[in-house]
Amino acid sequence: MAKLAELFERVTIRSSKDIRPAAEALNAAARDRGFRMGACADIASSLQMVDAEGTVINADVFGWKADGERWWEERRLALNSPLPRACRYESEPFWCNAQGARTAWRNKYLEELSFANFGQYVRAEAAIVIPVHLPFGQIGACSLSPIDITVSDLSDALAEHGELFSGLCRRFLGGYVNTLRSQQWIPSDCKLSKREVECLRWAAIGKTDKEISLILTLSHATVRYHVQRAGEKLNAVNRSQSVFKAGQLGYLGAAA
Numbered sequence: 001m002a003k004l005a006e007l008f009e010r011v012t013i014r015s016s017k018d019i020r021p022a023a024e025a026l027n028a029a030a031r032d033r034g035f036r037m038g039a040c041a042d043i044a045s046s047l048q049m050v051d052a053e054g055t056v057i058n059a060d061v062f063g064w065k066a067d068g069e070r071w072w073e074e075r076r077l078a079l080n081s082p083l084p085r086a087c088r089y090e091s092e093p094f095w096c097n098a099q100g101a102r103t104a105w106r107n108k109y110l111e112e113l114s115f116a117n118f119g120q121y122v123r124a125e126a127a128i129v130i131p132v133h134l135p136f137g138q139i140g141a142c143s144l145s146p147i148d149i150t151v152s153d154l155s156d157a158l159a160e161h162g163e164l165f166s167g168l169c170r171r172f173l174g175g176y177v178n179t180l181r182s183q184q185w186i187p188s189d190c191k192l193s194k195r196e197v198e199c200l201r202w203a204a205i206g207k208t209d210k211e212i213s214l215i216l217t218l219s220h221a222t223v224r225y226h227v228q229r230a231g232e233k234l235n236a237v238n239r240s241q242s243v244f245k246a247g248q249l250g251y252l253g254a255a256a
Contacts, residue, residue, distance in 0.1 A: 004164075011168050013175030020051040023061040026172050033161055035128070035144040037062045038071075039169070041177050043084040043139050048072050049176060069123055081121040082113045087131035087141045089113075093162040095154035097126035102155065125152035128162065130169040134177055137248040142169035190249065196230040197251050199223055204243045204252050 010025035012018070023039075030037035038058055041049050049057045058064045058072065086094070086101055089109035094101050098118040101110040119125075128144040144165060146154070192200070195216075202212045209223045216223070227239060234249075236242040246252050 008168065008171055011172045011175075013172065013179050016052040016179060019049075019057070019176060019179070020053075020055075020061065022172055022175065023049075023051070023057045026168060027062050029168060030144055030165070031147070034147050034157075035161075036064075036147060038064060038143040038145065039140070039173065040142075041138075041140045041173055043087055043141055046072070071121065082115050082118075083121060083127075083129055083143070084141070086110055086113060086129065087139055091131050091133050093128060093130050093158060093166050095126060095128045095158045097152050097154075101129075102158075124149040126154045128154055128158055128165070130162075130166055132170050132173045134174060135248075138177065140169075140173040140177070142173070190233050192230055192233060192246065192251055193226070196226045196233075197246070199226040200230055200243055200246045201252050203227060203239060204247065 007025070007029060011022045011029075013022045026039075027037050039049055039062070041047075051057060051060075056072070059070060064070055082101075083096070086096070090101075090103060090107055092104055094103040094107075094110070096102065096115055096118065098115055100115050101107075101113065103110060122143070122145055124145040126146065130142040130144070132140040132142065134140055142165065144157075144161070146157075195218075198216060199212055202215060207215065209227065210220055212218075213220045213223045218226075227242065230236075230246065231239065231242040234242050234245040236245055243252070
């Protein structure tokens with residue numbers, strides 16, 4: 001347990017100067033277990049993870065330097081690759097190859113994704129993917145590609161290392177994002193009332209104030225008041241942004 005705690009401490013980022021040594025510790029943990037590490041703090045952004053000096057971590061620390069390996073140079077990758085899409089539909093580690101994704105339990109969304117062109121996106125026959133769902137709706141991810149690129153079945157590897165790297169990657173990416181997040185655009189103490197949440201939940205699926213008033217048996221003015229108050233608490237500029245921010249904070253649930 002002491003060694004495990006030490007490993008988690010080594011991948012913890014509390015300031016920008018910790019980024020590189022934490023990345024090196026994560027890389028060493030992957031290499032020791034026969035894998036190459038890759039990391040992305042935000043699958044919706046083309047910005048690369050960098051250390052305090054601005055050096056790209058995936059290249060300089062994780063070693064993705066060869067031609068065809070620098071996936072961040074392919075701008076359309078996030079739109080075309082099934083891996084980022086899979087991370088939107090799953091929160092637990094999974095492994096995948098050209099035949100599809102394998103998870104701890106059935107995920108019908110992943111079953112409908114095509115991994116036929118897997119080799120275009122991963123320089124190996126298979127890979128373990130660690131989705132990391134962060135605050136405010138941000139999704140990061142880490143990948144573990146076998147150093148032996150001929151390995152095509154990672155069932156045993158996922159069972160053996162999945163939980164460990166799920167924790168390590170969450171600690172690493174969470175610290176990175178928290179350290180570099182410069183803009184606080186959602187109030188830190190935002191507590192919506194039950195009525196405000198109800199109104200926003202119906203607004204999220206397209207109901208008008210009048211329709212919401214009929215559903216909740218409230219007056220039209222009362223519904224407008226609750227939506228407006230929620231927007232003020234969320235520091236939102238309009239109704240759409242109120243719904244968006246409430247969704248990011250988890251108030252609206254999966255139905256939103």
